[in-house]
Amino acid sequence: MKFSPTISLLAMGALALASCSSSKKGTATNPGKNSSTTGIEYNTDEGMKVSSFKKIPTGPGLVYIEGGRTVLGTMEEDVTNTHDNMERTVTIASFYMDEAEVANIHWLEYLHYLRKDSTEEQYKAALPDTTVWARDLSFNDPYVTYYLRYPGFRYFPVVGVNWLQADRYCTWRTAKVNENLAKGGSSSKGGGLFGKKKKKGDDAGAAAAGSAEGAGALANGKGGPSIEQGTSLPNYRLPTEAEWEYAAQALVGTQEVGNENQEVKRIYPWDGRSTRNAYGRKQGQFLANFKRGRGDYAGIAGSLNDGAMITDYVYAYPPNDYGLYNMAGNVNEWVQDVYRPLSFQDVEDLNPFRRNGVSDPEGKYDKKGYQSLIDDHVRVYKGGSWRDVAYYLSPGTRRFMAEDSATATIGFRCAMINAGSNK
Numbered sequence: 001m002k003f004s005p006t007i008s009l010l011a012m013g014a015l016a017l018a019s020c021s022s023s024k025k026g027t028a029t030n031p032g033k034n035s036s037t038t039g040i041e042y043n044t045d046e047g048m049k050v051s052s053f054k055k056i057p058t059g060p061g062l063v064y065i066e067g068g069r070t071v072l073g074t075m076e077e078d079v080t081n082t083h084d085n086m087e088r089t090v091t092i093a094s095f096y097m098d099e100a101e102v103a104n105i106h107w108l109e110y111l112h113y114l115r116k117d118s119t120e121e122q123y124k125a126a127l128p129d130t131t132v133w134a135r136d137l138s139f140n141d142p143y144v145t146y147y148l149r150y151p152g153f154r155y156f157p158v159v160g161v162n163w164l165q166a167d168r169y170c171t172w173r174t175a176k177v178n179e180n181l182a183k184g185g186s187s188s189k190g191g192g193l194f195g196k197k198k199k200k201g202d203d204a205g206a207a208a209a210g211s212a213e214g215a216g217a218l219a220n221g222k223g224g225p226s227i228e229q230g231t232s233l234p235n236y237r238l239p240t241e242a243e244w245e246y247a248a249q250a251l252v253g254t255q256e257v258g259n260e261n262q263e264v265k266r267i268y269p270w271d272g273r274s275t276r277n278a279y280g281r282k283q284g285q286f287l288a289n290f291k292r293g294r295g296d297y298a299g300i301a302g303s304l305n306d307g308a309m310i311t312d313y314v315y316a317y318p319p320n321d322y323g324l325y326n327m328a329g330n331v332n333e334w335v336q337d338v339y340r341p342l343s344f345q346d347v348e349d350l351n352p353f354r355r356n357g358v359s360d361p362e363g364k365y366d367k368k369g370y371q372s373l374i375d376d377h378v379r380v381y382k383g384g385s386w387r388d389v390a391y392y393l394s395p396g397t398r399r400f401m402a403e404d405s406a407t408a409t410i411g412f413r414c415a416m417i418n419a420g421s422n423k
Contacts, residue, residue, distance in 0.1 A: 028420065029053050051229045059177055059233050059416055062096035063323045065247050067423060072245055072352070073344055074396040075267045084341040085396050090349045092246045094423045097239060098413035100314040100325045101157035101333065102169070104148055110169055113176065126168065128160035132408040143310070143408075156311045157331045157411040163238075163379045163403035166334050166412040170236045173414065178232050230420070239415035241337040241380050241398065242352045248328065248383065248395035253321025268393050269320040269327045275390050277318070288317055288329030288393055289386045297386065310408075311386050328393035331411035332381045339378045339400030354380075377403050385409035 026032045031050055034041050042050040058064070073087035107128065114123045133143035147153050148160070161169075226232055239247070254264035254271070264271075270287055272278050277285045286306040291297055299305035308316070312330055319325045337343065337354040344352075346359055356376050365372035378400045384392035387409045391397065401410070 049228075053230045056230055056233060056419065057181075058096065059236065061098045061100075061414075062416060063099045064418070065095050065097050065243075065322050066252060067092045067094035067246070067418075068252075069262070070246050070249060070251060071262075071265075072242060072396065074394065075265060076391060076394045076396070079391060082341065084343070085398055086344050088344045088349070088352075090242060090352050092242055093351055094418040094421060095239075095243055096416040096418060097243070097247050097322075097324060098415070099319070099323055101331060101411045101413050102166075103155045103314050104158050105154040107158040107161070107169070108149070108154075110172060113172070126165060128158060128165070129162075129406045130160055132160040132406055155314050157314055157326075159311065159331060159408045159411050160406045161411065162406040163334045163401075165406075166238060170238060170414055173236045174233065177236070181231070181233065234417050234419045236414040236416055238334055238336045238412060240351070240353045241335045241343070241382065242347075243415055244333065244335045244382055245395045247322055247324055248320070250320035250322045250324070250327075266395075269324075269395065270318070275393065286317075288326070288384070290329040290384055290393055291387055291389055293389070308386060327383060327395070329384050329388075330386060331383070332385045332388070332392075332399070332409055333383045334410060334412040335380050335382060337380045338376055339374065339380045339398075341374075374400075379403045381410050 026036055031042070035047070041047045069089065069091050071087050071089050072085075074085045078085070111123065111126060114126055128148055130144050130148055133140045133147060147156070148158070248269050249266060250269055251262060251264070251266065254266070255262070267273055268275065268287070275286055275288060275290070277283055277287055289306045289308045289312045292299070292305060298307060298309045306312075306329075308330075312326075314330070315325050316330070317326060320327055338356050340346070340354055340360045342360060343354045347354055362375040365374040367373065367375050379402075380398050380400050382395070382398055384390075384394075384397070392399075401407070
């Protein structure tokens with residue numbers, strides 16, 4: 001069959017138009033010169049400002065946690081008979097998490113800037129309760145004085161911090177990191193926190209002093225990075241319970257490429273049923289800082305098992321398969337969620353989270369009549385601590401405490417969304 005020259009030219013023109021149309025489809029990094037819906041040119045007096053976009057840098061201290069499907073809940077016998085962690089299949093979106101617990105040196109930095117940029121009232125409100133170490137029938141008095149401020153404890157996890165204080169720290173950290181990002185440039189290579197080398201005086205100036213207003217000003221681009229430009233980091237925050245448990249499981253280390261079945265589970269954040277290292281030169285050594293049994297916090301002199309009578313260096317013990325340290329033991333960690341016994345059954349199966357005042361109202365729990373400890377001001381903590389037995393090292397175990405209370409066994413780490421991604 002023969003085609004006329006006219007028909008051939010029309011066909012070629014249609015193909016060219018289709019090709020042009022396909023090549024001009026906008027993307028996040030290349031939205032094009034003109035709007036694909038109105039035709040109005042961007043970045044003109046009339047048109048909308050569309051800035052160039054490059055992937056924002058990973059926030060300091062964070063590691064990437066690839067999300068996916070998992071089963072939340074107990075991997076151990078429910079020895080406490082609370083039945084509050086029944087198994088549930090969920091999907092968790094990818095996110096970022098601090099590779100280690102927030103340490104004393106980080107909290108002292110926070111106090112430094114609060115004293116410098118904020119009110120005395122805010123500074124005092126951020127002071128950890130160091131008396132959490134005091135015990136009537138135990139001589140822990142030196143820790144009351146020295147644990148937070150003595151240089152030898154700099155990289156031990158901060159304790160004596162309640163949930164409210166930890167939440168405010170996340171707000172301050174967001175503002176401070178974005179302030180530093182505005183001073184130090186974008187993600188170009190080189191020295192400094194975000195690529196460019198720091199100039200003299202970069203640490204000067206107000207830090208937003210831990211206030212939500214300061215964080216909002218930065219996010220809105222008032223003198224700094226903005227969300228629309230893609231130059232500000234998302235908020236640091238406490239991880240949700242589901243995110244924390246998923247990160248602690250670290251089942252990414254058990255998966256074979258191309259196998260969509262999750263055939264291996266873990267009791268702890270590592271392989272095997274033991275709390276000891278089963279391989280290599282460190283075979284037999286404990287993999288976490290916990291209480292082995294009644295009165296045994298560290299073993300015997302000359303052969304200490306976990307090597308720590310109290311807390312330990314935040315980078316002690318091998319990290320899990322996501323590169324996270326001490327997701328079992330050392331200190332328990334605050335998470336965002338309000339506690340309810342039926343959270344695992346009630347919450348949605350995509351990014352599950354229990355927030356204040358949603359379903360299962362506190363009025364059902366007789367706290368005033370001393371028949372319950374539950375209300376909208378109790379928060380979940382997870383992970384086990386230097387003072388807990390091995391049962392609490394399992395990621396599925398969960399406990400709760402009032403959000404304005406603190407102990408020597410609870411600390412925290414921060415998390416952040418994976419902005420601009422559907423994974």
